[in-house]
Amino acid sequence: MFAPMKSPASAEKDRKSPDQRPDFSPDFRHVKSWIFDLDNTLYCAGNGIFAQIESRMTDYLAAFLKLPRDCARVRQKELYRQYGTTLNGLMREHACDAEDYLSFVHDIDLGALGPDSALSAALAALPGKRFVFTNGCRDHAQRILDRLDLAHLFDAVWDIRTIGFAPKPQASAYDAVVAASGVNPSESAMFEDIARNLVPARALGMTTVWLKTDAPWGNHGPLMDVSAGDIDHETENLTQFLQNIRI
Numbered sequence: 274m275f276a277p278m279k280s281p282a283s284a285e286k287d288r289k290s291p292d293q294r295p296d297f298s299p300d301f302r303h304v305k306s307w308i309f310d311l312d313n314t315l316y317c318a319g320n321g322i323f324a325q326i327e328s329r330m331t332d333y334l335a336a337f338l339k340l341p342r343d344c345a346r347v348r349q350k351e352l353y354r355q356y357g358t359t360l361n362g363l364m365r366e367h368a369c370d371a372e373d374y375l376s377f378v379h380d381i382d383l384g385a386l387g388p389d390s391a392l393s394a395a396l397a398a399l400p401g402k403r404f405v406f407t408n409g410c411r412d413h414a415q416r417i418l419d420r421l422d423l424a425h426l427f428d429a430v431w432d433i434r435t436i437g438f439a440p441k442p443q444a445s446a447y448d449a450v451v452a453a454s455g456v457n458p459s460e461s462a463m464f465e466d467i468a469r470n471l472v473p474a475r476a477l478g479m480t481t482v483w484l485k486t487d488a489p490w491g492n493h494g495p496l497m498d499v500s501a502g503d504i505d506h507e508t509e510n511l512t513q514f515l516q517n518i519r520i
């Protein structure tokens with residue numbers, strides 16, 4: 274016999290305010306800057322949004338490199354593993370026009386996304402500034418944030434143009450956003466679904482949180498190894514995690 278699920282109102286009543294959270298909750302009281310990846314981090318990986326982008330990437334490669342679609346998919350993954358993003362590989366090896374690629378791959382249906390009031394409340398409770406740090410483009414980020422009704426909660430979006438098209442996990446990407454924003458890494462926390470993207474953040478002194486996934490993209494590729502020390506915390510539910518940390 275399963276216990277009955279709590280109603281949203283009941284769950285809301287049980288939620289602890291920050292000063293009621295127990296001592297064993299993850300301690301984020303040092304954090305003043307909250308840095309979030311976008312895709313598969315601020316929305317759930319299971320809703321098919323990023324799958325659409327990946328499919329559009331394959332379509333783009335097939336047309337751009339004049340390959341059958343299955344060969345284009347293989348090439349897409351090779352470039353991703355070697356260069357951090359498929360776009361970076363296309364730019365470095367095939368002189369791809371970045372803006373053309375970005376507008377094509379992000380032309381997707383966002384109908385599966387709607388306002389996320391629980392995440393919105395959890396984000397709003399965080400003290401300090403909030404940022405989006407994405408290897409995608411600003412227009413895509415803005416559309417996602419608008420659909421989730423989260424846009425008003427963020428102080429800035431750092432996109433692939435902000436980091437000179439040198440994507441996470443390249444160290445230069447992190448140096449660029451720290452220099453541009455003035456955030457203190459030791460007073461920052463970064464949330465990401467791709468574990469290898471947390472390694473440079475941890476090296477700078479940020480507190481790192483992995484949105485744990487069994488999907489292939491969550492595991493580290495050959496660009497760098499991820500050790501236990503690179504990941505301070507892991508969770509499968511961003512909203513619940515934020516609701517339970519000490520702030």
Ligand SMILES: [Mg+2]
Nearest residue numbers: 310312313466
């Ligand atoms: Mg992501």
